[in-house]
Amino acid sequence: MKIYTLTAKQNLPISIDKAWDFLSNPANLKIITPDYMGFKIVSGADRKMFSGQMIQYIVTPVLGIKNKWVTEITHIKDKHYFVDEQRFGPYALWHHKHFLKEIPGGVEMEDIIDYKIPFGIMGQLAHPILVKPKLKEIFEYREKKLIELFGTFENDTPNEIVFV
Secondary structure, eight states: OEEEEEEEEEESOOOOHHHHHHHHHGGGGTTTSSSOOOOOEEOSSSSOOTOOOOOEEEEESSSSSSEEEEEEEEEEEETHHHHHEEEEEEOOOEEEEEEEEETTEEEEEEEEEEESSSSSSHHHHHHIIIIIIHHOOOHHHHHHHHHHOOOOOOOOOOEEEEEO
16 A cells, blocks of 8 residues: 655645635635636535544545545644545545744745555556646745735745655
8 A cells, every 4th residue: 555645745824824714614615726727615614624524525636536525624733734634525634734944034934745556556656647737836836826916935946746
């Protein structure tokens, strides 16, 4: 059983309050997801994030095939981190940690995702061809969208997306 890890970091020149208000609002996920993915929240994003919150989405990541995705917010520490875990969806495992840390002039945002592809060896073969490039593309889009919304540090280096 192969479990993959994706890590992405990005610095934003905004306050921890502003970063938390935006990133912890499930409705804003649509804003930072590529349009072609047809991302739509079906239910569960009608109130401020809380531990135990179940959120249902429809997403169309590949070939126009719609997928239902259900995540649960399992852990929250206000203005520090939250964790969402897939309860139903395209992955055999999806555990996504979102960390925020104040830095001089802004905030560092870090995502760490541990995930497993279904379909055994076939899923592992699809990972470098389909899944990994798609996740990289999604996080690169997210980085660009957050820069559009909040700006960037002068001379900031691009977001580093690392797969293990």
